[in-house]
Amino acid sequence: xxxxTSIQNSYIKQLTHLKDKSRERRKTGLFLIEGVRExxxxxxxxxxxxxxxxxxxxxxxxxxNELTNQQINRIEVSKEVYQKLAYRETTEGILAVAxxxxxxxxxxxxxxxxxxxxxxEAPEKPGNIGAILRTADAAHVDAVIIANxxxxxxxxxxxxxxxxxxxxxxxATGSTSEIIDFLKEKNINIYCAAxxxxxxxxxxxxxxxxxxxxxxxxxxxxxxxLKSSTQNIIIPMQGEIDSMNVSVAAxxxxxxxxxxxxxx
Numbered sequence: 001x002x003x004x005t006s007i008q009n010s011y012i013k014q015l016t017h018l019k020d021k022s023r024e025r026r027k028t029g030l031f032l033i034e035g036v037r038e039x040x041x042x043x044x045x046x047x048x049x050x051x052x053x054x055x056x057x058x059x060x061x062x063x064x065n066e067l068t069n070q071q072i073n074r075i076e077v078s079k080e081v082y083q084k085l086a087y088r089e090t091t092e093g094i095l096a097v098a099x100x101x102x103x104x105x106x107x108x109x110x111x112x113x114x115x116x117x118x119x120x121e122a123p124e125k126p127g128n129i130g131a132i133l134r135t136a137d138a139a140h141v142d143a144v145i146i147a148n149x150x151x152x153x154x155x156x157x158x159x160x161x162x163x164x165x166x167x168x169x170x171x172a173t174g175s176t177s178e179i180i181d182f183l184k185e186k187n188i189n190i191y192c193a194a195x196x197x198x199x200x201x202x203x204x205x206x207x208x209x210x211x212x213x214x215x216x217x218x219x220x221x222x223x224x225x226l227k228s229s230t231q232n233i234i235i236p237m238q239g240e241i242d243s244m245n246v247s248v249a250a251x252x253x254x255x256x257x258x259x260x261x262x263x264x
């Protein structure tokens with residue numbers, strides 16, 4: 001087992017770039033995972049873990065053996081090195097380097113006859129994406145699609161805020177036009193959460209192949225989505241504002257679809 005004690009080590013510098021820079025993650029096809037639950041879910045989701053890094057004062061070899069019996073490269077690091085790599089303020093003493101998957105929309109496949117899909121257009125906050133992924137995991141949707149992504153799925157804040165659900169959802173990305181073409185080709189009805197020409201969300205039949213589309217709180221959905229919509233839907237609100245957090249809205253709409261499908 002290798003041991004690294006210096007933050008000036010070239011490999012540690014590379015890992016720091018993976019943590020901080022989306023460009024580096026895309027270029028290398030690698031990313032960092034922090035935490036026992038997150039690493040466990042990545043292994044469950046068939047992610048290829050290349051290396052496990054641990055600080056023995058917080059995470060022992062025995063705990064590591066319990067986490068995985070796979071033949072994965074292991075590196076023991078000093079406290080200084082671990083603190084350099086860790087993203088969280090409170091941590092468990094374990095990180096992993098894993099290989100990213102290809103999330104192009106053309107690779108998306110459904111196992112069910114009438115899939116339920118959640119699409120978010122250009123969400124800006126990694127925390128919102130993480131919350132959306134947690135909702136999607138709880139509802140066991142067939143896929144989460146991000147249109148015109150502003151960051152990659154392996155942003156450490158997405159991994160943290162999703163509590164590892166980023167590894168348990170089937171995910172895809174693409175441009176708005178690519179995703180619309182894909183949904184139409186698959187005969188999936190498009191329900192856009194929008195104020196214009198909308199009906200109450202609970203008046204629609206979500207038992208057929210369904211894609212629920214949500215946009216940002218600031219600008220909503222682009223006209224391209226609204227022109228392609230099977231029906232625009234709205235969540236009635238009694239307060240003074242006409243929008244809510246995108247992850248909350250997604251949760252309300254997705255769980256109505258699940259209720260209609262008899263899963264609640």
